[in-house]
Amino acid sequence: MRRFSEADYFSLKRVLDVAYEMAGGNTLFQHVTRVVVSQLSKYASTDEDCHKTFMPIDVAIDLDLAAKKPIVTAKMAELLGYRLERLEHAIETAEPLSEKDALAIMDEATALWQMVRAAYADGRVDALEKKQLRLKLHELIRAAQTIISKLDDLDVAR
Template identity: 40%
Template structure:
């Protein structure tokens, strides 16, 4: 008997799909990892044929790196009862200062979250495709926020 539940497996599959999508999709990600696009798709697929196929850990790290956010890692940590927080170890010389452009990026990403939510609730129900879109938009907002937080915390 497996240690993770079916629901936890589906959580990992969903995180895998989001990470691969944010990494530019399987066609793009396959060029920076050891796995081809077809297998990357299988790792995120919850259909019966692929329900036991999960992304190898090294490929998951590469996917999250390319996505710019620890999407799969965060799902894994939450299943284990932990949370992921960024390290503030960069020096001022390594990091660009925050700018108005960063503020606009955050505003745009937040607006994308709100727009996805409003579109989803227009008919009174949120279907799985709408839930995926909302989650993807939230992931993109998180990436922007973490980037700005990391750079704002750097002190000279």
């Protein structure tokens, strides 16, 4: 016997619409996760044939990251009787901007370049290579966003 009501489980589906919207839509979101838009639609659907189709946790965390807010994770915590709170100490202990951050971008860019060369070696990019390239590009963007955040946090002498 399941621990929650059907309404509780369906609330996990309904919250996906909000998360998809905040992530730019499920068509855009599919490029930074491992499933395609048709499957993402099934996760949010309350139609009879999709009642038992729920989003896997790895895709849910990808969605929360893309939405820039833990929408799905917060809903799961709420159902369990918990509330998510931002870890302020994690923000405070983040290392300041350094050469290491620039090297991280260079490493990601180099890895992307190598993947592009390998993908085009046979004259075409297949579906797996396309997905891997998108994921690597997302990692490069994340490294750049880290630098942007650290730049925003810098105390600049005026």
